[in-house]
Amino acid sequence: xxxxxxxxxxxxxxxxxxxxxxxxxxxxxxxxxxxxxxxxxxxxxxxxxxxxxxxxxxxxxxxxxxxxxxxxxxxxxxxxxxxxxxxxxxxxxxxxxxxxxxxxxxxxxxxxxxxxx
Amino acid sequence: xxxxxxxxxxxxxxxxxxxxxxxxxxxxxxxxxxxxxxxxxxxxxxxxxxxxxxxxxxxxxxxxxxxxxxxxxxxxxxxxxxxxxxxxxxxxxxxxxxxxxxxxxxxxxxxxxxxxxxxxxxxxxxxxxxxxxxxxxxxxxxxxxxxxxxxxxxxxxxxxxxxxxxxxxxxxxxxxxxxxxxxxxxxxxxxxxxxxxxxxxxxxxxxxxxxxxxxxxxxxxxxxxxxxxxxxxxxxxxxxxxxxxxxxxxxxxxxxxxxxxxxxxxxxxxxxxxxxxxxxxxxxxxxxxxxxxxxxxxxxxxxxxxxxxxxxxxxxxxxxxxxxxxxxxxxxxxxxxxxxxxxxxxxxxxxxxxxxxxxxxxxxxxxxxxxxxxxxxxxxxxxxxxxxxxxxxxxxxxxxxxxxxxxxxxxxxxxxxxxxxxxxxxxxxxxxxxxxxxxxxxxxxxxxxxxxxxxxxxxxxxxxxxxxxxxxxxxxxxxxxxxxxxxxxxxxxxxxxxxxxxxxxxxxxxxxxxxxxxxxxxxxxxxxxxx
Numbered sequence: 052x053x054x055x056x057x058x059x060x061x062x063x064x065x066x067x068x069x070x071x072x073x074x075x076x077x078x079x080x081x082x083x084x085x086x087x088x089x090x091x092x093x094x095x096x097x098x099x100x101x102x103x104x105x106x107x108x109x110x111x112x113x114x115x116x117x118x119x120x121x122x123x124x125x126x127x128x129x130x131x132x133x134x135x136x137x138x139x140x141x142x143x144x145x146x147x148x149x150x151x152x153x154x155x156x157x158x159x160x161x162x163x164x165x166x167x168x
Numbered sequence: 169x170x171x172x173x174x175x176x177x178x179x180x181x182x183x184x185x186x187x188x189x190x191x192x193x194x195x196x197x198x199x200x201x202x203x204x205x206x207x208x209x210x211x212x213x214x215x216x217x218x219x220x221x222x223x224x225x226x227x228x229x230x231x232x233x234x235x236x237x238x239x240x241x242x243x244x245x246x247x248x249x250x251x252x253x254x255x256x257x258x259x260x261x262x263x264x265x266x267x268x269x270x271x272x273x274x275x276x277x278x279x280x281x282x283x284x285x286x287x288x289x290x291x292x293x294x295x296x297x298x299x300x301x302x303x304x305x306x307x308x309x310x311x312x313x314x315x316x317x318x319x320x321x322x323x324x325x326x327x328x329x330x331x332x333x334x335x336x337x338x339x340x341x342x343x344x345x346x347x348x349x350x351x352x353x354x355x356x357x358x359x360x361x362x363x364x365x366x367x368x369x370x371x372x373x374x375x376x377x378x379x380x381x382x383x384x385x386x387x388x389x390x391x392x393x394x395x396x397x398x399x400x401x402x403x404x405x406x407x408x409x410x411x412x413x414x415x416x417x418x419x420x421x422x423x424x425x426x427x428x429x430x431x432x433x434x435x436x437x438x439x440x441x442x443x444x445x446x447x448x449x450x451x452x453x454x455x456x457x458x459x460x461x462x463x464x465x466x467x468x469x470x471x472x473x474x475x476x477x478x479x480x481x482x483x484x485x486x487x488x489x490x491x492x493x494x495x496x497x498x499x500x501x502x503x504x505x506x507x508x509x510x511x512x513x514x515x516x517x518x519x520x521x522x523x524x525x526x527x528x529x530x531x532x533x534x535x536x537x538x539x540x541x542x543x544x545x546x547x548x549x550x551x552x553x554x555x556x557x558x559x560x561x562x563x564x565x566x567x568x569x570x571x572x573x574x575x576x577x578x579x580x581x582x583x584x585x586x587x588x589x590x591x592x593x594x595x596x597x598x599x600x601x602x603x604x605x606x607x608x609x610x611x612x613x614x615x616x617x618x619x620x621x622x623x624x625x626x627x628x629x630x631x632x633x634x635x636x637x638x639x640x641x642x643x644x645x646x647x648x649x650x651x652x653x654x655x656x657x658x659x660x661x662x663x664x665x666x667x668x669x670x671x672x673x674x675x676x677x678x679x680x681x682x683x684x685x686x687x688x689x690x691x692x693x694x695x696x697x698x699x
Contacts, residue, residue, distance in 0.1 A: 072215030072224075073366050074314055074336055093366035094400040096462055097219040100294055111466035113361050113400045129469060136461035137294065150279045150295070151458040152227055153287035155405055158452060158459065162408035163424065165447060 052092040053109045054119045057130075058083055060106035067098040067107060089116055096133050103140050105131030177340035182310065184210040185551035186544065187330055187346040189317045190372065192221030193228070193533065194513025195352030196300035197268075197540030198547070202350070203307035205548035210344045211309050212333060214316035214353075214367045218301040221354055222489055222514075224293045225364030226403070227460055228533035230265050232289035238262050245531070249523020250657045251673050251691065252385075257520035260500075261531075264538035275299035292461075293364075315342055316631050317371065318569055320349060320379040320509070321561030327554070328379065328508040329561040334627050345561055347554045348508045348547035351376055351495060352540060355488035355514035356642040358590040359583055362393060362484040363402045369635040370488070370642030372515040376495045377641070379564045381504035382679040384517040384689075386642075387649035387660045388492035390485075390596045391526045392429050397440075397480035399466040406456070406463065406474075409447045413478055415440050430661075433483055433593035442478035485591045490526045491659065493517050493646065496677055501546025502539050508550050510543035512536065519675065524658020566681055568637025570630060573623020579636040585614040586639045590646070600664040604651040611644050615682070644684045649676045652686040 053075060056067075063083050068076045075092045079085035094113040099105075108124050110117045124130065134140065138148035186202040188195050191213030199211040213220055233241045242258045269288040272278075276299040278286045304311060317333040321343070330345040356370030373383060393402040412422040412435065420441065422431045435441045448456075453475060457464055467474045488494055495504050495511035497520075502510050513536035518527060521535050563569070589607040590596055618637055624630040653676055655669040656662050677687045 068337075069313065070216045070219045072220035072364075074215070077337075091366070093364065094361070095219070095225045095364050096465060097224065097294065101219070109465075111396075111399045111401070111469050114398060132468065133461055133465060136457040136464075137292070138458075148458060150277065150292060151455055152292045152460065153279050153281065153290055154455065154459050155227065155229065155290050158405060159408060161449070161452070162405075165409065 052089055052094055052113065052116055053086055053098060053107065054117060055108040055121055055124060056084055056086065057106045057108075057121060057125070060104045062104045066101055070101045071098050099133045100137060100139065102134070105134065177338060180335060180340060180342040182210055182342070182344045183556060184208045184310070184344055184346040185556070186210075186348045186350065186547040187212070187344045188350040188352060188544065189331060190214070190221070190352035190354060190515065191217030191311070192352065192354055192513065192536070193223040193297070193300065194515070194536040194540035195350065196297070196304050197537050198350045198352055198512050198544035199304045199309045200307050201541040201544030202548040203309055205545055207548035207551055209307070209309045210312065210346065211304060212312045212315040212317055212331070212342065212344065214314070216313045217304070217311055218297045219294070220367055221297070222362070222364045222368065223533070223536070224297040225462070226293045226529065227290060228293060228296065229290040229530040230269060230537070231262055231530045231534035232265055232269065233262050235266070245523070248525050250525065250668060251523065252519045252675065253523035254520040261521055261534045261538040264541060265534040268537055268541070272299055272303075275302050312342060317375065318631070318634055319563045319565035320375050321345070322379065322564055323557050323559055323561060325557070327557070328506060329557070331375070332561070332563065334631060336628065336631065339627065343561065345556055346551065347556045348510065348550040350510045350512055350543045350547050351515045352512045352543070353515045355486070355491065355494065356639060357487040357489045358485060358586050358639055358643065360485040360487065360587070360591055361400045362486055362489060363395075363400045365489055368489060368514070370638040371635065372511065373495065373645065374638040374641050375564075376504060376506070376509060376511065377679045377681065378566050379509060380506040381509055381511070382496050382677050383493060383645055384496035384675055384677050385519045385649070386488070386493035386645040386678050387653045387676055388519070388524055388658060389488045389646040389650075390599070390659050390661070391490045392433065392483040392485055392593070392597060393490070394432065394481055395484055396466050397482045400484075401463065401466050402484050403460050403463045405460065406445055406448060407443065409445055410443045411447065413442045413444070414438075415442070429483060430597065432481070433597050436483065437593055440480050443474075443481045444476070444478045445474045446476065448475060483593065485596060487590065487646070488642070489514055490528065490532060492519055492522050492524065492526065493649070500542065501549070502543035503546055503550075508547075508554065510547050512539040512543040524660060526659055567641070568618060568634045570621060570624040570633050572626065572630070575623050575625035575629055578629065579632045582614050582618060582636050582640065585610060586643050590643050597661070599650055599660070599662045601651060601654065601662070602664070604647050608644065608647050608651065611640060611647065614640055615644065619682075641681060645678045648684045648686050649678050652676055652688075
């Protein structure tokens with residue numbers, strides 16, 4: 052579930068409020084997005100993908116909230132990981148993050164060619 | 169209009185030719201196709217068109233087959249369809265897929281392989297749906313995000329007249345009057361934590377049945393997908409390399425192939441199952457984040473090295489998402505039994521193209537893309553022939569659309585009732601007549617509790633109750649049909665009737681609310697004219 056929106060990184064664009072498919076977020080009184088219906092989060096990571104400020108952290112535990120340490124998350128290098136690996140926004144022309152999704156087919160072929168366990 | 173919503177802001181009212189409900193893969197293609205026919209189109213989406221639905225979070229391949237290889241592909245699929253497939257429909261979606269995907273070239277950056285050839289077959293979900301959002305906007309489709317539909321409307325002549333719902337971020341109601349409606353609301357995964365499926369609660373099945381449509385193939389609703397335990401990450405590709413272990417570290421005989429889910433489920437019924445991906449070659453490991461960027465998120469964030477560590481896995485139910493059943497189509501335009509009401513994607517039954525077996529990602533994506541366009545075009549033509557009549561629309565909801573009022577418990581207990589019957593492997597994947605009857609009794613009891621509910625505390629709760637009604641109804645239709653089909657065929661497996669039987673070479677239609685029914689129809693009836 053979504054656990055953090057780091058206010059010092061957040062630009063206040065509130066794009067995450069719009070793109071969240073399950074309506075978990077709402078603009079707060081300070082104009083910055085806040086997590087108002089965490090239990091509705093479907094752990095799809097879409098908010099992270101669309102956040103150009105890399106201000107959002109979604110924990111992979113989908114059944115319950117998890118307390119995370121913001122300082123640890125900042126230091127982890129995980130903020131913005133999904134957006135970067137997807138080659139979105141400023142990463143679009145970086146050859147390290149070229150879309151290789153089409154290789155799925157050859158990966159499946161390779162897996163099937165391995166001897167059965 | 170029945171049971172008015174009480175929202176502070178004035179209702180948003182729009183007249184259109186075609187209303188598309190659900191902005192995933194099928195719905196966006198439907199909206200674009202209708203607009204290309206010159207129709208004024210409104211697309212309403214429960215969440216956000218672009219991120220909502222199971223395509224946006226996945227990486228859909230397609231049934232992408234060059235013309236010279238198609239007959240062989242169709243023959244193979246017909247053989248696995250267990251008698252319920254239709255070669256003509258398969259040929260139609262193959263051709264439509266082949267024509268359609270290259271047309272996205274301007275909006276989706278199709279990568280090239282090392283020979284410099286563009287790769288059209290498989291798209292990344294977020295980019296695909298971002299492109300589809302853009303395409304609908306370029307076609308002047310009126311797009312309403314965060315606008316779940318609550319019920320279909322009919323006019324005083326009893327004809328379909330649009331729908332109404334809630335704009336949940338604006339706290340107001342919407343009413344779209346239109347003579348043609350496409351239901352592209354997705355399948356129903358019964359809140360299983362299948363990636364991206366939380367909005368897929370069977371709303372279209374419920375709305376369609378209430379208005380006069382019927383369902384088909386609902387017994388084919390027992391597909392599951394592997395994920396790291398506790399996570400939603402149902403990206404199955406890497407698990408074809410997996411080795412599987414019991415809690416004591418004993419390696420389990422679970423290997424790839426058609427029996428993978430069943431053997432994993434049997435092991436999970438015995439206790440926790442752990443996986444290790446050490447058979448994935450180094451070069452593939454390095455590449456995986458660029459192939460499926462969301463795949464590694466749970467591992468990286470939990471500090472798991474899946475190539476070295478053993479991690480617990482689970483199976484999430486897909487219901488009708490990668491199952492088969494849905495609204496029954498009666499013509500090649502994807503019209504339902506109710507004139508003017510069309511269905512596409514997972515909301516429609518796709519027995520024609522998958523038969524009794526799951527279409528997996530590829531056939532199902534081709535189905536969504538194709539049925540979406542056919543439904544959109546069909547709806548536009550219907551609207552041209554049956555222009556919108558003046559006068560109000562009347563709501564058709566019959567269950568779960570509650571006025572504001574007392575709501576001490578909320579709907580979560582009833583959602584748990586549905587989950588307790590639909591997710592356990594020994595109830596849904598390994599079916600028996602006795603257990604199906606037991607589950608149906610629990611679900612009927614839940615239905616009675618739903619019927620006793622008199623109010624919802626606020627508009628958000630109104631939506632939850634309506635979704636709960638849709639899940640409960642869908643669950644009863646799935647198991648009602650599963651009980652009726654006293655044999656095993658495709659993904660519908662009954663241990664009390666393990667053989668496929670010729671006397672069940674037929675389609676099971678279903679419907680009904682307080683009294684669900686199942687009807688046996690002979691094969692080859694889906695091309696008949698609307699009733």
